[in-house]
Amino acid sequence: MSATWQPGIGQAGNMQDWPLLVSTLVDHAARNHGRREVVSLTCEGGEHRSNWSEIRHRAMQVASALRTMGISVGDRVATLAWNTHRHVESWYGISGMGGVAHTINPRLFDDQIVYIANHAEDRVLFFDLTFVPLVERLAPRLTTIEHFVLLTDRAHMPVESPLDLLCYEDLLAAAPADEPWTIVDEKAPAGLCYTSGTTGNPKGVQYSHRSNVLHAMAACMTDTFGIGAQSAVLPIAPMYHANAWSIPYTAAACGAKLVMGGPHFDAPTLQKLIIDEDVDLALAVPTIWLGMLQHLEKHGGGLGKLERTCIGGSAVPRSMIEAFDKQGVRVMQLWGMTEMSPLGTVGTALPEVAAMGYDEQVGYRVKQGRGIYGVEMKIVGDDGAELARDGRAFGRLLVRGPWIVGSYFKGDGGNVLNAEGWFDTGDVATLCPLGYMQIVDRSKDVIKSGGEWISSIDLENAAVGAPGVAEAAVIGVPHPKWDERPLLLVREKEGATVSKQGVLDYLDGKIAKWWMPDEVLVVTDLPHTATGKLLKTELRERYKDFKFPGI
Amino acid sequence: MSATWQPGIGQAGNMQDWPLLVSTLVDHAARNHGRREVVSLTCEGGEHRSNWSEIRHRAMQVASALRTMGISVGDRVATLAWNTHRHVESWYGISGMGGVAHTINPRLFDDQIVYIANHAEDRVLFFDLTFVPLVERLAPRLTTIEHFVLLTDRAHMPVESPLDLLCYEDLLAAAPADEPWTIVDEKAPAGLCYTSGTTGNPKGVQYSHRSNVLHAMAACMTDTFGIGAQSAVLPIAPMYHANAWSIPYTAAACGAKLVMGGPHFDAPTLQKLIIDEDVDLALAVPTIWLGMLQHLEKHGGGLGKLERTCIGGSAVPRSMIEAFDKQGVRVMQLWGMTEMSPLGTVGTALPEVAAMGYDEQVGYRVKQGRGIYGVEMKIVGDDGAELARDGRAFGRLLVRGPWIVGSYFKGDGGNVLNAEGWFDTGDVATLCPLGYMQIVDRSKDVIKSGGEWISSIDLENAAVGAPGVAEAAVIGVPHPKWDERPLLLVREKEGATVSKQGVLDYLDGKIAKWWMPDEVLVVTDLPHTATGKLLKTELRERYKDFKFPGI
Numbered sequence A, B: 001m002s003a004t005w006q007p008g009i010g011q012a013g014n015m016q017d018w019p020l021l022v023s024t025l026v027d028h029a030a031r032n033h034g035r036r037e038v039v040s041l042t043c044e045g046g047e048h049r050s051n052w053s054e055i056r057h058r059a060m061q062v063a064s065a066l067r068t069m070g071i072s073v074g075d076r077v078a079t080l081a082w083n084t085h086r087h088v089e090s091w092y093g094i095s096g097m098g099g100v101a102h103t104i105n106p107r108l109f110d111d112q113i114v115y116i117a118n119h120a121e122d123r124v125l126f127f128d129l130t131f132v133p134l135v136e137r138l139a140p141r142l143t144t145i146e147h148f149v150l151l152t153d154r155a156h157m158p159v160e161s162p163l164d165l166l167c168y169e170d171l172l173a174a175a176p177a178d179e180p181w182t183i184v185d186e187k188a189p190a191g192l193c194y195t196s197g198t199t200g201n202p203k204g205v206q207y208s209h210r211s212n213v214l215h216a217m218a219a220c221m222t223d224t225f226g227i228g229a230q231s232a233v234l235p236i237a238p239m240y241h242a243n244a245w246s247i248p249y250t251a252a253a254c255g256a257k258l259v260m261g262g263p264h265f266d267a268p269t270l271q272k273l274i275i276d277e278d279v280d281l282a283l284a285v286p287t288i289w290l291g292m293l294q295h296l297e298k299h300g301g302g303l304g305k306l307e308r309t310c311i312g313g314s315a316v317p318r319s320m321i322e323a324f325d326k327q328g329v330r331v332m333q334l335w336g337m338t339e340m341s342p343l344g345t346v347g348t349a350l351p352e353v354a355a356m357g358y359d360e361q362v363g364y365r366v367k368q369g370r371g372i373y374g375v376e377m378k379i380v381g382d383d384g385a386e387l388a389r390d391g392r393a394f395g396r397l398l399v400r401g402p403w404i405v406g407s408y409f410k411g412d413g414g415n416v417l418n419a420e421g422w423f424d425t426g427d428v429a430t431l432c433p434l435g436y437m438q439i440v441d442r443s444k445d446v447i448k449s450g451g452e453w454i455s456s457i458d459l460e461n462a463a464v465g466a467p468g469v470a471e472a473a474v475i476g477v478p479h480p481k482w483d484e485r486p487l488l489l490v491r492e493k494e495g496a497t498v499s500k501q502g503v504l505d506y507l508d509g510k511i512a513k514w515w516m517p518d519e520v521l522v523v524t525d526l527p528h529t530a531t532g533k534l535l536k537t538e539l540r541e542r543y544k545d546f547k548f549p550g551i
């Protein structure tokens, strides 16, 4: 990008130089929405009620404590923590003193956590009580961590530990809250999150202050999350999973009430929290909502004032959209990725779609959504040439924008942008004339049958509507004649019995004849990634020697 | 601001370098909302229906035509034009080729227009048919303009003119639409607007690409304009008045339908346009809405699907808020200034306020609003020390943010920021604990009576509620004992008769006793600035020898 303009030479006439720093978000919240609540369930048990003014005050104490420890601008400070007020304070404190808040996914394998923490050269680790055993076990292998900070108060500190544990509340009590934020360049890093590394070692995505702030502004737009000072938002998506989809930033930018579940992800606890705290928007991956819908079906009780659910991370089946509609709750599908901070598309309705009949509308709502301002998308064929936006042509989805990765941390993976600066999402998609994007599949999950492609996602979404089916997974299995053919695995709902023929009968007429799975197996368990998605690599491994009947 | 971080050194891990350019707004609109309409009444008569895809296409042709004329990055291209599709296309075309779109207010005096155009060194002038006589009259004095482009088609070109006029539609027809946008630094200038220069010569505020884009993103937030792809927006505020409050940018950023009145500002035409085009949000200064409310009172007919009016530029009287509520239309007050792009505050409700009874709520809605993310505000006393945010203490209002002026064009006015980077708005205000800002007065309009201040704005807003009063103005007039005392001037509604005693009786109990005007005069006309505000300097001049009765 050429810079043909020199600031301040002769003409003056400049706008103010006001860097887009993460600290300005919490400053705004404290200044204009200081009494707006931040409520979280805690690891110690019970709930904690705070507000934006207190969050900022304590974040400044975190910043000060880190400076006292000798942490410098650009250093990584890791967290192994649930969604709580302390995790939010730590975030703002770390970024606010120029550090990089590195959220580690505690559901990763030990080896992955060790690899990630050492690769990031984390100097401090903030962690929840839940993870004391994990951290004690891994500590000898964490070669760069100098300080272990337990996110609790004195009363809950373990009586003994092989580690020299610092108590978070003690640290804060001893730290001043009046040292100003550290002013860094807006392109300096503020956060770090590793991909889950389904294939190969995880790679780090470093968010800058600028990318986090721009992403938060875009997320607060009416057609994105559409939240404001009157909203109460519950991010069930964890902070270690692409920044809880940016809610701790966006809620601050607009002064919304922030509600967090701490270590709890079970339907009854979340239902109670939604009702008690007047939550109107909650965000989670489909598996969480699957559990919630089953719970509601069985025990009722409704969802209080919940108006909308944002669902992303995996495709949202039609049956889920319809089930929520019956609860009076509107589903907005999101698509994004760790590499995109994470937002790419949101499924809010265009006027053309809002004017359609229900069935046709749902046809658009199962798509992944419309590109928000700041995200450019195009689909390309194998030769790299752009394909038509006609809703039929599909190809690799490329993206460009200010909150999309330009290079992985430490240069891992090499150059990930093409010559025009596009990043390949690894997804295969269509774009329709109205601007809706639909994921056909991950490029590595798509099933190649007789020279044509079958979308494993579409098959799964259809199958999950069949009576008694709780979850469905489809993988391609080698076939002598067709290259690959689909194998459908289904998990039954509690108390239900599912038969192969029942599922095939249900699918008949809903999908193309040649997409019909060659086999349906009922399984008791499906493997998931650390972010709750179907682990297709594991499934392909399990069924690598599978033979279709009659082959 | 220190830059302690060096991009690309060793660590990599950067987000993409995607500059915030004005062209990305119209690109987004064309790509994702290409068929969404842009409708405008025209100077030739009738209406013109376009859409975002066409706007972008033609803007690219404007860019190309300017390049062919030899216009370079950083050059100023002026417009003297109403809100029309052609003005919007010109804007995006000028900024899109790296030029600076300089909107000139046609309601200024000849001398001011000449001063501004020469000071800006405008090289091209785009202007509407309406302004042919004006431009022909001024042309000999416009020393830098090389090309005069009339914003019309061949059929409407004047048969003869002393000027060598270019026809806009001919220029476009001859220009290619496939030259890519010019990529400049995001801090390079994109637009220029001069203050109206109530005192001294006007000064230029140069908007950068970055400031326009950030402002548009903030304006699209739910609690700011709250518009999205389903909205239809009518900016009655002209594009030459602080960018029509950014609507041509914000509507593009969210894909809203854009509706524009061309040369028309009369109530019947605007009412018809609002109804015919299903406008749900319209924005204008109070005087426009005053005319509309009087028209509705007399002729009825309602406002179709209008849900909200944004009103700013001058204080919104309580009576206006109440009158709109009766129409089922919600008033959102805005405060801002040319130097702020223009948005500073918006009067959307906090949950605390939404929970109040009607009267108490209106008490908050007459305040100027809450600071949006990106605008820092504080009030200071004469010594520069910050005052309490208690809703009572008042002082000079200082602001800071990325879309607030840092220096005027060519350095006019010298250094306008204090040591900490704050800009003095020239307004005197209070800030309340809930974060609402209320303008007490312009610092130059406030009335100093016996060591205390009287707010001319509060008095005007109270007086305009009195039966028969159409408009009210209050100025301070010298007084031997009290320094200054308030003089109230009122203009009567058509057909009404107003008496001094009637007004004083009405005010009794609504304002402090010692604020009671010492005299009330009924006048047939009140002077206004080029942006439709009361011209207090002129009033003070008119009444400089006025003596209160009995003095």
Ligand SMILES: Nc1ncnc2c1ncn2[C@@H]1O[C@H](COP(=O)(O)OP(=O)(O)OP(=O)(O)O)[C@@H](O)[C@H]1O
Binding pocket: A194, A195, A196, A197, A198, A199, A242, A311, A312, A313, A314, A315, A316, A333, A334, A335, A336, A337, A338, A339, A368, A425, A426, A427, A439, A441, A442, A529, A531, A533
């Ligand atoms: N609404 C959605 N519908 C379908 N797929 C989705 C949706 N949202 C996200 N995805 C999938 O999730 C991917 C991004 O997920 P994420 O960044 O959390 O990690 P991952 O790709 O699952 O794993 P890894 O970290 O190993 O790359 C997208 O590339 C897409 O394949």
Ligand SMILES: Nc1ncnc2c1ncn2[C@@H]1O[C@H](COP(=O)(O)OP(=O)(O)OP(=O)(O)O)[C@@H](O)[C@H]1O
Binding pocket: B194, B195, B196, B197, B198, B199, B242, B311, B312, B313, B314, B315, B316, B333, B334, B335, B336, B337, B338, B339, B368, B425, B426, B427, B439, B441, B442, B531, B533
């Ligand atoms: N909602 C409002 N209530 C009261 N005053 C307002 C409001 N909105 C704007 N103003 C006034 O308008 C001013 C900004 O107006 P603008 O930038 O259009 O030009 P101006 O200040 O009227 O004239 P000049 O260009 O000569 O400075 C603010 O400083 C404030 O005094």
Ligand SMILES: [Mg+2]
Binding pocket: A195, A337, A426
């Ligand atoms: Mg991925």
Ligand SMILES: [Mg+2]
Binding pocket: B195, B337, B426
């Ligand atoms: Mg001004």
